[in-house]
Amino acid sequence: xxxxTNDKMEKIISLCKRRGFVYQGSEIYGGVxxxxxxxxxxxxxxxxxxxxxWKENVHARDNYVGLDSAMFKDPRVWEASGHxxxxxxPLSECKKCNTRIRVDKELEKIGIVADEKMSEGELNKIxxxxxxxxxxxxxxxxxxxxxxAFNLLAKSNLGDFTNAGDRxxxxxxxxxxxxxxxxxxxxxxVRVKIPFGVAQIGKAFRNEISPRNFLFRVREFEQADTQFxxxxxxxxxxxxxxxxxxxxxxxxxxxxxxxxxWKQHENLVFYASDAWDILYNFPTYGFDEVEGIHDRTNYDLxxxxxxxxxxxxxxxxxxxxxxxxxxLETSMGVGRVFLAVLSxxxxxxxxxxxxxxxxxxxxxxxxVKVAVFPLLKNKPELVEKAREVYKMxxxxxxxxxxxxxxxxxxYRRQDEIGTPYxxxxxxxxxEEGSGVTLRDRDTGQQERVKIEDLIHxxxxx
Ligand code: ATP
Numbered sequence: 001x002x003x004x005t006n007d008k009m010e011k012i013i014s015l016c017k018r019r020g021f022v023y024q025g026s027e028i029y030g031g032v033x034x035x036x037x038x039x040x041x042x043x044x045x046x047x048x049x050x051x052x053x054w055k056e057n058v059h060a061r062d063n064y065v066g067l068d069s070a071m072f073k074d075p076r077v078w079e080a081s082g083h084x085x086x087x088x089x090p091l092s093e094c095k096k097c098n099t100r101i102r103v104d105k106e107l108e109k110i111g112i113v114a115d116e117k118m119s120e121g122e123l124n125k126i127x128x129x130x131x132x133x134x135x136x137x138x139x140x141x142x143x144x145x146x147x148x149a150f151n152l153l154a155k156s157n158l159g160d161f162t163n164a165g166d167r168x169x170x171x172x173x174x175x176x177x178x179x180x181x182x183x184x185x186x187x188x189x190v191r192v193k194i195p196f197g198v199a200q201i202g203k204a205f206r207n208e209i210s211p212r213n214f215l216f217r218v219r220e221f222e223q224a225d226t227q228f229x230x231x232x233x234x235x236x237x238x239x240x241x242x243x244x245x246x247x248x249x250x251x252x253x254x255x256x257x258x259x260x261x262w263k264q265h266e267n268l269v270f271y272a273s274d275a276w277d278i279l280y281n282f283p284t285y286g287f288d289e290v291e292g293i294h295d296r297t298n299y300d301l302x303x304x305x306x307x308x309x310x311x312x313x314x315x316x317x318x319x320x321x322x323x324x325x326x327x328l329e330t331s332m333g334v335g336r337v338f339l340a341v342l343s344x345x346x347x348x349x350x351x352x353x354x355x356x357x358x359x360x361x362x363x364x365x366x367x368v369k370v371a372v373f374p375l376l377k378n379k380p381e382l383v384e385k386a387r388e389v390y391k392m393x394x395x396x397x398x399x400x401x402x403x404x405x406x407x408x409x410x411y412r413r414q415d416e417i418g419t420p421y422x423x424x425x426x427x428x429x430x431e432e433g434s435g436v437t438l439r440d441r442d443t444g445q446q447e448r449v450k451i452e453d454l455i456h457x458x459x460x461x
Contacts, residue, residue: 007283007284008283008284008343008346009214009282009283009284009285009343010284011346011357012283012339012342012343012346013214015346015357015359015416016042016342019041019416019417020039020040020041020042021038021039021041021042021045021342021417022036022037022038022039022042022214022215023036023037023038023039024036024037025037033211033219034208034211034217034218034219034220035218035219035220036214036215036218036335040367041367041368041417042338042367044367044368044398045338045341045342045361045365045366045367045418046334046335046338048364048365048366048367049253049334049337049338049341049365050201050222050224050334052249052252052253052364052365053201053224053249053332053334054066054199054201056245056249056252057197057199057224057226058199061197063192063195063196063197064196064197064198064199064226064228065186065190065192065196065197065198065199066198066199066200067178067179067182067186067198067199067200068200068201068202069177069178069179069181069182069200069202070178071171071172071202071203072156072158072159072169072170072171072172073169073170073172073177073178073181074169075167075168075169075170076307076308077177077181077304077307078153078170078173078177079307080303080304080306080307080308081174081177081300081303082303083153083170083173083174084151084153084170087151087152087153087173088149088150088151088152089102089104089149089150089152089208089209090102090103090104090114090120090123090127090147090148090149090150091103091147091148091149091150091209092127092144092145092146092147092148093144093145094136094138094139094141094143094144095141095143095144095145096136096139096141096143097136097138097139097141099136099137099138099139100209100210101134101136101137101144101209101210102209102210103123103127103147104123105210106134107126107127107130107134109134110130110133110134112126112130114126115267120147120148120149123147124146124147127144127146127147131144150207150209151207152173152206152207152208153170153171153173153205153206153207154170154171154173154205154206154207154219155168155169155170155171156168156169156170156171157169171203171205172202172203172204172205173204173205173206174204174223174225174331175200175201175202175203175204175222175223175225175331176200176202176223176225176227176329176331178200178202179198179200179225179227180227180300180301180304181304182198183198183227183229183301183312183325184310184312186198187314193317194229194230194231194314194316194325195228195229195230195231195234195238196228196229197226197227197228197229198226198227198229199224199225199226200224200225200226201222201223201224201225201334202222202223202225203220203221203222203223204220204221204222204223205219205220206219207219213282213285214339215335215336215338215339216282216285216288216335216336216339218335221333221334221335221336222333222334222335223331223332223333223334224331224332224334225329225330225331225332226242226329226330227300227327227328227329228242228327228328228329229314229325229326229327230325230326230327230328231323231325231326232298232323232324232325232326233326234326235273235295235297235326235328238328239274239293239295239328242293242328242330243262243276243293246278246291246293246330247260247262247278250278250280250290250337250340252362253337253341253362253365254341254344254345254360254361254362254365255280255340255341255344256344258281259280259281259340259343259344260278260279260280260281261278261279261280261281261287262276262277262278262279263276263277263279263287263289264276265277271296271297271299272294272295272296272297272299273295273296273297274294274295275292275293275294275295276292276293277289277290277291277292277293278290278291278293280336280337280340280343282339282340282343283343283346289333289336290332290333290336290337290340291330291331291332291333291337292329292330292331293328293329293330293331294328294329294330294331295326295328295329296326296327296328296329297326297327298324298325298326298327299327300327301324301325301327302324305324312324341361341365342359345359345360345361345418346359347359347360351444352444354408356412356415356416357412357415357416358415358416358418358441358442359415359416359417359418360418360441360442361418361420363420363461365418366398366417366418366419366420367398367417367418367419368398368399368400368414368417368418368419369397369398369399369419369420369421369458370393370397370398370399370400370419370420370421370422370423370458371399371400371401371402371410371414371419371421371422371423372386372389372390372393372399372400372401372402372422372423372424372425373386373401373402373403373407373410373422373423373424373425374386374403374424374425375407375424375425375426375427377403377404381430382425382426382427382429382430383403385425385429385430386401386403386425387401389423389425389436389451389454392451392454392455393423393454393455393458396455396459397455397458397459400414400419402414407424410422411439411444414441415441418441419441420440420441420442420458421438421439421440421441421458422438422439422441423436423437423438423439423454424436424437424439424446428448429451434448435448435449435450435451435453436448436449436451436454437449438454438457438458
Protein backbone atom coordinates (compact mmCIF):
# COMPACT_ATOMS: atom_id res chain seq x y z
CA UNK A 1 0.00 0.00 0.00
CA UNK A 2 1.18 3.48 -0.88
CA UNK A 3 2.23 5.82 1.91
CA UNK A 4 -0.03 8.83 2.55
CA THR A 5 1.40 12.07 1.27
CA ASN A 6 0.60 15.72 1.76
CA ASP A 7 2.33 16.74 -1.42
CA LYS A 8 -0.35 17.84 -3.88
CA MET A 9 1.69 17.03 -6.98
CA GLU A 10 2.40 13.53 -5.69
CA LYS A 11 -1.33 13.06 -5.14
CA ILE A 12 -2.06 14.20 -8.68
CA ILE A 13 0.58 11.85 -10.10
CA SER A 14 -0.87 9.00 -8.09
CA LEU A 15 -4.41 9.80 -9.27
CA CYS A 16 -3.16 9.91 -12.86
CA LYS A 17 -1.89 6.34 -12.53
CA ARG A 18 -4.77 5.01 -10.41
CA ARG A 19 -7.48 6.40 -12.66
CA GLY A 20 -5.94 5.72 -16.05
CA PHE A 21 -4.82 9.21 -17.05
CA VAL A 22 -1.05 8.75 -17.38
CA TYR A 23 1.29 5.75 -17.19
CA GLN A 24 5.07 5.62 -17.13
CA GLY A 25 6.38 4.80 -20.62
CA SER A 26 7.43 1.13 -21.12
CA GLU A 27 6.45 0.42 -17.53
CA ILE A 28 6.57 -3.39 -17.79
CA TYR A 29 10.25 -3.08 -18.74
CA GLY A 30 10.97 -0.96 -15.71
CA GLY A 31 9.96 2.39 -17.25
CA VAL A 32 11.94 4.89 -19.32
CA UNK A 33 12.74 8.31 -17.88
CA UNK A 34 11.06 11.22 -19.60
CA UNK A 35 8.49 9.14 -21.49
CA UNK A 36 4.83 8.84 -20.56
CA UNK A 37 1.77 7.19 -22.08
CA UNK A 38 -1.67 8.75 -21.83
CA UNK A 39 -4.28 6.23 -20.66
CA UNK A 40 -7.99 6.04 -21.55
CA UNK A 41 -9.08 9.11 -19.55
CA UNK A 42 -5.81 10.94 -20.20
CA UNK A 43 -6.18 10.76 -23.96
CA UNK A 44 -9.73 12.14 -23.70
CA UNK A 45 -8.57 15.09 -21.60
CA UNK A 46 -5.58 15.65 -23.88
CA UNK A 47 -7.80 15.60 -26.99
CA UNK A 48 -10.29 17.97 -25.38
CA UNK A 49 -7.50 20.45 -24.63
CA UNK A 50 -6.18 20.15 -28.18
CA UNK A 51 -9.69 20.50 -29.66
CA UNK A 52 -10.31 23.62 -27.61
CA UNK A 53 -6.98 25.04 -28.80
CA TRP A 54 -7.71 24.15 -32.45
CA LYS A 55 -11.20 25.63 -32.29
CA GLU A 56 -9.82 28.85 -30.83
CA ASN A 57 -6.80 29.15 -33.13
CA VAL A 58 -8.17 27.85 -36.43
CA HIS A 59 -11.95 27.53 -36.62
CA ALA A 60 -12.86 30.70 -34.73
CA ARG A 61 -10.58 32.90 -36.84
CA ASP A 62 -10.86 34.27 -40.35
CA ASN A 63 -7.17 34.48 -41.12
CA TYR A 64 -5.67 31.28 -39.64
CA VAL A 65 -5.35 27.90 -41.32
CA GLY A 66 -4.24 24.51 -39.98
CA LEU A 67 -1.37 22.22 -40.95
CA ASP A 68 -0.05 18.77 -40.11
CA SER A 69 3.49 18.41 -41.45
CA ALA A 70 5.68 15.28 -41.49
CA MET A 71 7.81 14.82 -38.39
CA PHE A 72 10.94 13.94 -40.34
CA LYS A 73 12.45 16.64 -42.49
CA ASP A 74 15.45 17.23 -44.68
CA PRO A 75 18.38 17.44 -42.20
CA ARG A 76 19.29 20.85 -43.64
CA VAL A 77 16.15 22.22 -41.96
CA TRP A 78 17.83 21.83 -38.58
CA GLU A 79 21.00 23.48 -39.83
CA ALA A 80 19.00 26.45 -41.10
CA SER A 81 17.10 26.72 -37.82
CA GLY A 82 20.32 26.61 -35.80
CA HIS A 83 19.38 23.42 -33.94
CA UNK A 84 22.33 21.25 -35.07
CA UNK A 85 24.76 23.81 -33.63
CA UNK A 86 23.04 25.78 -30.92
CA UNK A 87 20.28 23.59 -29.49
CA UNK A 88 22.12 22.37 -26.44
CA UNK A 89 22.05 22.30 -22.68
CA PRO A 90 25.17 22.47 -20.46
CA LEU A 91 25.93 19.02 -19.08
CA SER A 92 28.23 17.87 -16.31
CA GLU A 93 28.59 14.52 -14.55
CA CYS A 94 29.22 13.62 -10.95
CA LYS A 95 32.65 11.94 -10.95
CA LYS A 96 31.64 9.64 -8.13
CA CYS A 97 28.30 8.19 -9.27
CA ASN A 98 28.07 9.43 -12.90
CA THR A 99 24.76 11.22 -12.33
CA ARG A 100 24.25 13.83 -15.03
CA ILE A 101 23.25 17.34 -14.10
CA ARG A 102 22.01 20.32 -16.11
CA VAL A 103 24.44 22.97 -15.04
CA ASP A 104 22.26 26.04 -15.73
CA LYS A 105 19.44 24.60 -13.61
CA GLU A 106 21.82 23.71 -10.75
CA LEU A 107 23.28 27.22 -10.82
CA GLU A 108 19.76 28.66 -10.84
CA LYS A 109 19.03 26.78 -7.61
CA ILE A 110 21.85 28.66 -5.86
CA GLY A 111 20.70 31.99 -7.26
CA ILE A 112 23.07 32.32 -10.22
CA VAL A 113 21.52 33.08 -13.59
CA ALA A 114 23.24 31.11 -16.32
CA ASP A 115 22.12 32.53 -19.60
CA GLU A 116 21.25 29.86 -22.16
CA LYS A 117 23.20 31.83 -24.77
CA MET A 118 26.48 31.67 -22.80
CA SER A 119 29.35 29.81 -24.42
CA GLU A 120 30.72 26.54 -23.03
CA GLY A 121 33.79 28.47 -21.80
CA GLU A 122 31.75 31.13 -19.98
CA LEU A 123 29.60 28.51 -18.32
CA ASN A 124 32.63 26.48 -17.30
CA LYS A 125 34.10 29.54 -15.62
CA ILE A 126 30.95 30.28 -13.60
CA UNK A 127 30.51 26.60 -12.77
CA UNK A 128 34.12 26.23 -11.58
CA UNK A 129 33.75 29.28 -9.36
CA UNK A 130 30.55 27.98 -7.78
CA UNK A 131 30.62 24.21 -7.89
CA UNK A 132 31.73 23.89 -4.28
CA UNK A 133 28.15 24.98 -3.42
CA UNK A 134 26.53 22.32 -5.64
CA UNK A 135 26.01 18.78 -4.44
CA UNK A 136 25.11 15.71 -6.48
CA UNK A 137 21.44 14.96 -5.76
CA UNK A 138 22.15 11.23 -5.77
CA UNK A 139 25.36 10.71 -3.79
CA UNK A 140 26.00 14.12 -2.20
CA UNK A 141 29.52 14.48 -3.65
CA UNK A 142 30.62 17.72 -5.25
CA UNK A 143 33.19 16.57 -7.72
CA UNK A 144 32.01 17.23 -11.26
CA UNK A 145 33.39 16.94 -14.80
CA UNK A 146 33.87 20.14 -16.85
CA UNK A 147 30.75 21.48 -18.56
CA UNK A 148 30.09 20.42 -22.13
CA ALA A 149 27.31 21.62 -24.41
CA PHE A 150 25.06 18.65 -25.06
CA ASN A 151 22.93 18.83 -28.21
CA LEU A 152 19.29 17.97 -27.55
CA LEU A 153 18.36 16.79 -31.04
CA ALA A 154 17.56 13.06 -31.28
CA LYS A 155 18.77 11.23 -34.37
CA SER A 156 17.29 8.48 -36.51
CA ASN A 157 18.49 6.53 -39.55
CA LEU A 158 15.18 6.78 -41.41
CA GLY A 159 15.87 6.46 -45.13
CA ASP A 160 19.58 5.65 -44.57
CA PHE A 161 20.29 2.05 -45.65
CA THR A 162 24.07 2.16 -45.40
CA ASN A 163 24.38 1.06 -41.76
CA ALA A 164 27.10 3.69 -41.42
CA GLY A 165 24.89 6.05 -39.46
CA ASP A 166 26.62 9.02 -41.07
CA ARG A 167 23.52 10.49 -42.71
CA UNK A 168 21.27 11.03 -39.73
CA UNK A 169 17.87 12.59 -39.96
CA UNK A 170 16.56 14.25 -36.84
CA UNK A 171 13.39 13.87 -34.88
CA UNK A 172 11.84 17.31 -34.54
CA UNK A 173 13.39 19.35 -31.72
CA UNK A 174 10.37 21.62 -32.09
CA UNK A 175 7.18 21.16 -34.05
CA UNK A 176 6.94 24.55 -35.74
CA UNK A 177 9.57 24.13 -38.48
CA UNK A 178 6.97 22.43 -40.72
CA UNK A 179 5.06 25.71 -40.81
CA UNK A 180 8.02 27.63 -42.25
CA UNK A 181 8.60 24.87 -44.80
CA UNK A 182 5.00 25.06 -45.98
CA UNK A 183 4.55 28.83 -45.81
CA UNK A 184 5.02 29.15 -49.59
CA UNK A 185 2.77 26.15 -50.35
CA UNK A 186 0.03 27.67 -48.26
CA UNK A 187 0.26 31.07 -49.94
CA UNK A 188 0.24 29.40 -53.37
CA UNK A 189 -2.67 27.05 -52.70
CA VAL A 190 -5.16 28.62 -50.31
CA ARG A 191 -6.48 32.14 -50.37
CA VAL A 192 -4.52 33.74 -47.55
CA LYS A 193 -3.11 37.23 -47.53
CA ILE A 194 -0.76 38.81 -45.05
CA PRO A 195 -1.46 39.10 -42.17
CA PHE A 196 -2.35 35.42 -41.71
CA GLY A 197 -1.54 32.62 -39.33
CA VAL A 198 -0.83 28.89 -39.50
CA ALA A 199 -1.58 26.57 -36.59
CA GLN A 200 -0.18 23.12 -35.99
CA ILE A 201 -0.05 20.53 -33.24
CA GLY A 202 2.94 18.24 -33.51
CA LYS A 203 5.40 16.11 -31.61
CA ALA A 204 8.78 17.30 -30.41
CA PHE A 205 11.68 15.22 -29.07
CA ARG A 206 14.48 16.51 -26.90
CA ASN A 207 17.32 14.57 -25.37
CA GLU A 208 16.69 16.28 -22.03
CA ILE A 209 19.65 15.67 -19.70
CA SER A 210 17.53 15.24 -16.61
CA PRO A 211 13.84 14.75 -17.39
CA ARG A 212 11.87 15.54 -14.24
CA ASN A 213 8.74 16.86 -12.65
CA PHE A 214 6.39 14.30 -14.21
CA LEU A 215 4.98 15.67 -17.51
CA PHE A 216 6.75 18.99 -17.10
CA ARG A 217 10.14 18.06 -18.57
CA VAL A 218 9.98 15.00 -20.77
CA ARG A 219 11.83 13.73 -23.82
CA GLU A 220 8.82 13.32 -26.11
CA PHE A 221 5.95 15.81 -26.02
CA GLU A 222 3.44 17.69 -28.11
CA GLN A 223 3.59 21.35 -28.99
CA ALA A 224 0.67 23.43 -30.22
CA ASP A 225 2.11 26.29 -32.26
CA THR A 226 0.86 29.25 -34.22
CA GLN A 227 2.97 31.37 -36.53
CA PHE A 228 1.43 34.68 -37.54
CA UNK A 229 2.94 36.26 -40.66
CA UNK A 230 2.91 40.06 -40.70
CA UNK A 231 4.42 42.89 -42.74
CA UNK A 232 7.87 44.04 -41.51
CA UNK A 233 7.55 46.36 -38.54
CA UNK A 234 3.80 45.77 -38.27
CA UNK A 235 4.39 43.47 -35.34
CA UNK A 236 3.76 45.40 -32.14
CA UNK A 237 -0.04 45.72 -32.12
CA UNK A 238 -0.57 42.18 -33.41
CA UNK A 239 1.83 40.86 -30.76
CA UNK A 240 -0.10 42.52 -27.93
CA UNK A 241 -3.38 41.17 -29.32
CA UNK A 242 -1.97 37.64 -29.52
CA UNK A 243 -0.76 37.90 -25.93
CA UNK A 244 -4.23 38.95 -24.74
CA UNK A 245 -5.90 36.13 -26.69
CA UNK A 246 -3.56 33.48 -25.36
CA UNK A 247 -4.12 34.60 -21.77
CA UNK A 248 -7.90 34.50 -22.26
CA UNK A 249 -7.71 30.96 -23.64
CA UNK A 250 -6.16 29.69 -20.39
CA UNK A 251 -9.03 31.26 -18.45
CA UNK A 252 -11.50 29.54 -20.80
CA UNK A 253 -10.03 26.22 -19.62
CA UNK A 254 -11.20 27.08 -16.12
CA UNK A 255 -7.68 27.84 -14.87
CA UNK A 256 -7.72 30.40 -12.06
CA UNK A 257 -6.12 33.67 -13.06
CA UNK A 258 -4.09 33.91 -9.85
CA UNK A 259 -2.25 30.78 -10.95
CA UNK A 260 -1.03 32.41 -14.16
CA UNK A 261 1.79 34.86 -14.60
CA TRP A 262 3.65 36.63 -17.42
CA LYS A 263 7.42 36.60 -17.65
CA GLN A 264 9.34 38.65 -20.18
CA HIS A 265 12.66 37.28 -21.45
CA GLU A 266 15.51 39.42 -20.19
CA ASN A 267 18.12 38.33 -22.70
CA LEU A 268 16.68 38.02 -26.17
CA VAL A 269 18.34 35.97 -28.90
CA PHE A 270 19.95 38.33 -31.41
CA TYR A 271 17.13 38.20 -33.98
CA ALA A 272 14.13 38.43 -31.61
CA SER A 273 12.26 41.64 -30.99
CA ASP A 274 10.35 40.53 -27.88
CA ALA A 275 9.53 37.33 -25.97
CA TRP A 276 7.14 36.53 -23.13
CA ASP A 277 6.26 33.29 -21.40
CA ILE A 278 3.01 32.36 -19.72
CA LEU A 279 3.78 30.59 -16.45
CA TYR A 280 1.48 28.38 -14.39
CA ASN A 281 1.78 27.94 -10.64
CA PHE A 282 2.29 24.17 -10.45
CA PRO A 283 1.79 22.60 -7.02
CA THR A 284 5.18 21.77 -5.47
CA TYR A 285 7.16 22.99 -8.51
CA GLY A 286 5.89 26.62 -8.41
CA PHE A 287 5.50 29.01 -11.35
CA ASP A 288 7.01 27.69 -14.59
CA GLU A 289 6.56 28.03 -18.33
CA VAL A 290 3.65 26.51 -20.23
CA GLU A 291 3.85 28.65 -23.37
CA GLY A 292 6.25 30.99 -25.10
CA ILE A 293 5.08 33.95 -27.23
CA HIS A 294 7.87 35.18 -29.45
CA ASP A 295 8.29 38.10 -31.80
CA ARG A 296 10.87 36.57 -34.16
CA THR A 297 11.26 39.25 -36.89
CA ASN A 298 12.11 37.71 -40.30
CA TYR A 299 14.75 35.31 -38.98
CA ASP A 300 13.09 31.96 -39.74
CA LEU A 301 12.11 32.60 -43.34
CA UNK A 302 15.41 34.37 -44.08
CA UNK A 303 17.34 31.33 -42.80
CA UNK A 304 15.27 28.87 -44.84
CA UNK A 305 15.58 31.04 -47.93
CA UNK A 306 19.38 31.07 -47.51
CA UNK A 307 19.71 27.34 -46.89
CA UNK A 308 17.16 26.10 -49.46
CA UNK A 309 17.90 28.63 -52.18
CA UNK A 310 14.14 29.14 -52.68
CA UNK A 311 12.75 32.68 -52.80
CA UNK A 312 10.46 33.01 -49.78
CA UNK A 313 9.58 36.64 -50.38
CA UNK A 314 5.94 37.54 -50.19
CA UNK A 315 4.55 39.66 -53.00
CA UNK A 316 1.80 42.05 -52.01
CA UNK A 317 -1.06 41.31 -54.46
CA UNK A 318 -2.12 44.97 -54.55
CA UNK A 319 1.16 46.87 -54.71
CA UNK A 320 3.56 44.22 -56.00
CA UNK A 321 5.87 45.06 -53.09
CA UNK A 322 8.17 42.17 -52.05
CA UNK A 323 9.26 41.41 -48.52
CA UNK A 324 10.10 38.62 -46.10
CA UNK A 325 7.27 38.52 -43.54
CA UNK A 326 7.97 38.83 -39.86
CA UNK A 327 6.69 36.08 -37.60
CA LEU A 328 4.87 36.17 -34.29
CA GLU A 329 4.96 32.74 -32.70
CA THR A 330 3.02 31.07 -29.91
CA SER A 331 4.36 27.72 -28.74
CA MET A 332 2.59 25.75 -26.03
CA GLY A 333 3.50 22.43 -24.46
CA VAL A 334 0.30 20.37 -24.50
CA GLY A 335 1.50 18.06 -21.72
CA ARG A 336 2.37 21.01 -19.48
CA VAL A 337 -1.11 22.47 -20.03
CA PHE A 338 -2.60 19.03 -19.29
CA LEU A 339 -0.74 19.08 -15.97
CA ALA A 340 -1.80 22.67 -15.27
CA VAL A 341 -5.45 21.83 -15.95
CA LEU A 342 -5.31 18.79 -13.66
CA SER A 343 -3.53 20.78 -10.94
CA UNK A 344 -6.12 23.53 -11.04
CA UNK A 345 -9.01 21.06 -11.02
CA UNK A 346 -7.70 18.78 -8.25
CA UNK A 347 -9.75 19.41 -5.11
CA UNK A 348 -10.20 17.69 -1.80
CA UNK A 349 -13.47 18.57 -0.10
CA UNK A 350 -16.33 17.14 1.91
CA UNK A 351 -19.69 16.18 0.60
CA UNK A 352 -22.50 14.78 2.78
CA UNK A 353 -20.03 14.54 5.66
CA UNK A 354 -17.61 12.41 3.63
CA UNK A 355 -14.26 13.54 2.33
CA UNK A 356 -13.58 13.06 -1.34
CA UNK A 357 -11.17 13.85 -4.16
CA UNK A 358 -12.79 15.59 -7.10
CA UNK A 359 -11.47 16.97 -10.38
CA UNK A 360 -13.40 20.17 -10.97
CA UNK A 361 -12.69 20.17 -14.69
CA UNK A 362 -14.47 22.55 -17.06
CA UNK A 363 -17.30 20.57 -18.67
CA UNK A 364 -15.81 20.80 -22.15
CA UNK A 365 -12.56 19.22 -20.92
CA UNK A 366 -14.00 16.39 -18.81
CA UNK A 367 -13.06 12.96 -20.25
CA VAL A 368 -16.54 11.59 -19.45
CA LYS A 369 -19.48 13.99 -19.61
CA VAL A 370 -22.02 11.82 -17.84
CA ALA A 371 -22.27 8.46 -16.08
CA VAL A 372 -25.46 6.40 -15.85
CA PHE A 373 -26.28 4.11 -12.93
CA PRO A 374 -29.14 1.78 -12.12
CA LEU A 375 -29.90 2.32 -8.43
CA LEU A 376 -29.58 -1.43 -7.80
CA LYS A 377 -27.66 -3.96 -9.80
CA ASN A 378 -29.96 -6.88 -9.04
CA LYS A 379 -33.20 -5.30 -10.33
CA PRO A 380 -33.39 -6.17 -14.05
CA GLU A 381 -36.02 -3.49 -14.77
CA LEU A 382 -33.72 -0.75 -13.39
CA VAL A 383 -30.69 -2.12 -15.24
CA GLU A 384 -32.62 -2.35 -18.50
CA LYS A 385 -33.91 1.22 -18.27
CA ALA A 386 -30.49 2.53 -17.27
CA ARG A 387 -28.95 0.79 -20.31
CA GLU A 388 -31.55 2.46 -22.51
CA VAL A 389 -30.70 5.91 -21.10
CA TYR A 390 -26.98 5.14 -21.44
CA LYS A 391 -27.39 4.22 -25.12
CA MET A 392 -29.30 7.41 -25.78
CA UNK A 393 -26.67 9.62 -24.12
CA UNK A 394 -23.70 7.79 -25.60
CA UNK A 395 -24.75 8.84 -29.09
CA UNK A 396 -24.30 12.47 -28.11
CA UNK A 397 -21.43 12.59 -25.61
CA UNK A 398 -18.83 10.50 -23.77
CA UNK A 399 -20.83 8.41 -21.32
CA UNK A 400 -20.17 5.54 -18.93
CA UNK A 401 -22.43 2.88 -17.48
CA UNK A 402 -21.65 1.70 -13.96
CA UNK A 403 -23.53 -0.76 -11.74
CA UNK A 404 -20.57 -1.76 -9.58
CA UNK A 405 -20.66 -1.18 -5.81
CA UNK A 406 -22.98 1.15 -3.98
CA UNK A 407 -24.11 4.48 -5.42
CA UNK A 408 -21.77 6.45 -3.14
CA UNK A 409 -18.75 4.56 -4.47
CA UNK A 410 -19.85 5.11 -8.04
CA TYR A 411 -20.17 8.85 -7.41
CA ARG A 412 -16.65 8.94 -5.90
CA ARG A 413 -15.22 7.13 -8.94
CA GLN A 414 -16.76 9.67 -11.29
CA ASP A 415 -15.74 12.61 -9.07
CA GLU A 416 -12.14 11.45 -9.27
CA ILE A 417 -12.12 11.53 -13.06
CA GLY A 418 -14.03 14.82 -13.19
CA THR A 419 -17.37 13.65 -14.66
CA PRO A 420 -19.70 16.67 -14.38
CA TYR A 421 -22.96 14.69 -14.14
CA UNK A 422 -24.26 11.36 -12.90
CA UNK A 423 -27.69 10.03 -13.84
CA UNK A 424 -29.42 7.49 -11.61
CA UNK A 425 -32.35 5.35 -12.72
CA UNK A 426 -34.44 4.48 -9.64
CA UNK A 427 -37.85 3.02 -8.86
CA UNK A 428 -39.63 6.32 -9.50
CA UNK A 429 -38.19 6.27 -13.03
CA UNK A 430 -39.87 2.92 -13.66
CA GLU A 431 -43.07 3.13 -11.63
CA GLU A 432 -44.13 6.71 -12.09
CA GLY A 433 -42.21 7.56 -15.25
CA SER A 434 -40.95 10.62 -13.41
CA GLY A 435 -37.54 10.86 -14.97
CA VAL A 436 -34.11 10.24 -13.46
CA THR A 437 -31.95 12.00 -10.90
CA LEU A 438 -29.18 14.20 -12.26
CA ARG A 439 -26.37 14.84 -9.81
CA ASP A 440 -24.02 17.78 -10.11
CA ARG A 441 -20.35 16.89 -9.47
CA ASP A 442 -19.37 20.09 -7.67
CA THR A 443 -22.35 20.62 -5.39
CA GLY A 444 -23.55 17.04 -5.06
CA GLN A 445 -27.10 18.43 -5.56
CA GLN A 446 -29.58 16.19 -7.32
CA GLU A 447 -32.60 17.16 -9.35
CA ARG A 448 -35.20 15.15 -11.20
CA VAL A 449 -35.02 15.54 -14.93
CA LYS A 450 -37.22 14.01 -17.62
CA ILE A 451 -35.30 11.55 -19.78
CA GLU A 452 -36.16 13.46 -22.95
CA ASP A 453 -34.68 16.66 -21.46
CA LEU A 454 -31.38 15.10 -20.33
CA ILE A 455 -29.25 15.77 -23.42
CA HIS A 456 -30.27 19.41 -23.63
CA UNK A 457 -29.80 19.93 -19.91
CA UNK A 458 -26.29 18.39 -19.84
CA UNK A 459 -25.09 20.09 -23.00
CA UNK A 460 -26.33 23.50 -21.98
CA UNK A 461 -25.24 23.83 -18.41
P1 ATP B 1 12.24 25.24 -21.10
O1 ATP B 1 12.99 26.55 -20.87
O2 ATP B 1 11.26 24.91 -20.02
O3 ATP B 1 13.15 24.12 -21.49
P2 ATP B 1 11.83 26.18 -23.75
O4 ATP B 1 11.89 27.67 -23.56
O5 ATP B 1 13.01 25.48 -24.28
O6 ATP B 1 11.33 25.50 -22.39
P3 ATP B 1 10.32 26.21 -26.14
O7 ATP B 1 11.42 25.69 -26.97
O8 ATP B 1 9.94 27.65 -26.27
O9 ATP B 1 10.58 25.86 -24.61
O10 ATP B 1 9.05 25.27 -26.35
C1 ATP B 1 7.72 25.74 -26.28
C2 ATP B 1 6.95 24.98 -25.23
O11 ATP B 1 7.16 23.58 -25.34
C3 ATP B 1 7.34 25.33 -23.80
O12 ATP B 1 6.67 26.50 -23.36
C4 ATP B 1 6.88 24.11 -23.04
O13 ATP B 1 5.51 24.21 -22.71
C5 ATP B 1 7.06 22.99 -24.04
N1 ATP B 1 8.27 22.22 -23.73
C6 ATP B 1 9.55 22.54 -24.02
N2 ATP B 1 10.39 21.60 -23.57
C7 ATP B 1 9.63 20.65 -22.98
C8 ATP B 1 9.92 19.42 -22.34
N3 ATP B 1 11.16 18.94 -22.25
N4 ATP B 1 8.89 18.70 -21.84
C9 ATP B 1 7.62 19.14 -21.95
N5 ATP B 1 7.29 20.30 -22.55
C10 ATP B 1 8.28 21.05 -23.07
